[in-house]
Amino acid sequence: MSHKAWMKTVPTENCDVLMTFPGRHTPAVAMGTGMGTRRQRRCQRPPRCPADSTDDHTLLWLLNHIRLGIPELIVQVRHHKHTRAYAFFVTATYESLLRGADEIGLRKPVKAEFGGGMRSFSCEEDYIYENIENELHFFTSQERQNIIRYWLENLRAKQGEALHNIHFLEGQPIIPELAARGVIQQVFPLHEQRILKRLMRSWVQAVCEAQPLDEICDYFGVKIAMYFAWLGFYTSAMVYPAVFGSILYTFTESDQTSQDVCCVVFAIFNVIWATLFLEEWKRRGAEFAYKWGTLDTPAESIEEPRPQFRGIKRISPVTSAEEFYYPPWKRLLFQCLVSLPVCLSCLSFVFLIMLGCFQLQVGLCPPVPSAGDRCGVAVSPPSPSPQEFVLSIQELPRVLRFLPKIVLALVVAACDEVYKKIACWLNDMGAR
Helix, strand or coil, X not given: CCHHHHHHHCCHHHCCEXXXXXXXXXXXXXXXXXXXXXXXXXXXXXXXXXXXXXXHHHHHHHHHHHHHHCCCEEEEEEECCCCCCEEEEEEECHHHHHHHHHHHCCEEEECHHHCCCEEECCHHHHHHECCCCCCCCCCCHHXXXXXXHXXXXXXXXXXXXXXXXXXXXXXXXXXXXXXXXXXXXXEEECCCHHHHHHHHHHHHXXXXXXXXXXXXXXXXXXXXXXXXXXXXXXXXXXXXXXHHHHHHHHHCCCCHHHHHHHHHHHHHHHHHHHHHHHHHHHHHHHXXXXXXXXXCCCCHHHCCCCCCCCCEEEEXXXXXXXXXXXXXXXXXXXXXXXXXHHHHHHXXXXXXXXXXXXXXXXXXXXXXXXXXXXXXXXXXXXXXXHHHHHHCCCXXXXXXXXXHHHHHHHHHHHHHHHHHHHHHHXXXXXXX
C-alpha cells in the first residue's frame, strides 16, 4: 500500500511510526475493524488472516517480542478493510519518550537561567530544559519518531529464536531482518498534515522570502535543514559571478586579445569568489550547527553501532561496556575476495556493453566525407569491414539507426535492477 493512502486513513495523533505487512492479493469478503477513530486508543484484535497474507502466528510473535522487549511502546494492531493489509500503529507515552531521549542522548535547549545553549537530555535534570512542562511541544514529530525508530531497530533476538524458516543469530536485530525477508513490508514515519500545510504556505508557495529553516529542522531533521540552508546560500552566492560575468560579456570586444584578457579576469574573480564562499559557508554552517545542537556531537567511536551490525558480544577494552565485535581481518577478507571482484566484474560488463553500443552506433551512422573529398581531391577510402558495409547502407530504415541507443537504455535499466540486488546482498553480508 502506498504512503499517501496510509496518510489519508491513519489517525496521526495516536501514531508516530507505521509498520505494515503484506496484504491479501485475492478478493474476499471485507472483514476487520477498519482504521478506527482519531481518539481511539484501544488495541483491536486482528481477525484471522487467509493463507496468502500475514498469518496470525507471525503477527502475534512479533507483537509479543515488541511488547516484552520494548515495554515503552504502545502498539495497536489494525486491519485495513480495502487492502486486506495489517499494520502496527506504534507510539509511546510522554514519560517513555523522556526516557528514550535520555537513552539516545537527544540534545535539547536549556533554559536561560541554567546557562542556555544545547545539552544532551537527562531525566535527572529534566527541569532545566525549555518547554519540559508542555507535553505537546517539547518533542517535535521528528524527535518522537527517531526515538521510536531507535527502539525498534535495536530489538534484538536471543539465542535460538526463530520465526518459521527464519533463524536469528544471538543479538541480531529482528525488525531489519524481517523487513529484508519480506515479512514486514515497510516501516515509515507518518506525516502531520497540519505542519505540512504550514510548510507549504511558508516555504513551497512563498516567493522571494527566506526559507523557514528552523521549521524545516524541527520537522525533517538537521540533515535536511542543513542541505536546504546550503542550497539557499549557494544559490544566493551565485548571483555575484553571474552579474560579473554578464558585465564582462557585454563590454568585451570581439578581438581575440580582449576575450583572452576577460577570461583571465573572470578566472581570477572565480578563484577569489570560491575562497570567500567557502569561508563564509564555514561560518554560516557553524552557526546553524550550534543553533541546532550538532556542533559538538559525540564521535563515531562512542556512538551506538548500527542495528544491522552483526558480531559476537564482548566487553569493550575502551569503554568497558558490552558491545558487538567482528574481527577486522574477516571483513577485509570478504572485501578483497568477494566485494572487489564483484564490483570489478559489474563495471567491466557495463563498460563492454557501452563500448559495443558505441561501435554499433558508429557503424549505423552514414560515412562523413573526408577532407579530400570536400576539396575535390581523390582519396581512396579505407576498405570497410563487412559489418560497417552492411550497417552503412543508406537504404536502412531510419528507426534502425536508433537501435544502439535503445539497446543501451534497456541494458542500463536491467543492470540497475540487478546491481541493486547485488548491492543489497553485499551490504547485508558486509553489515558486520
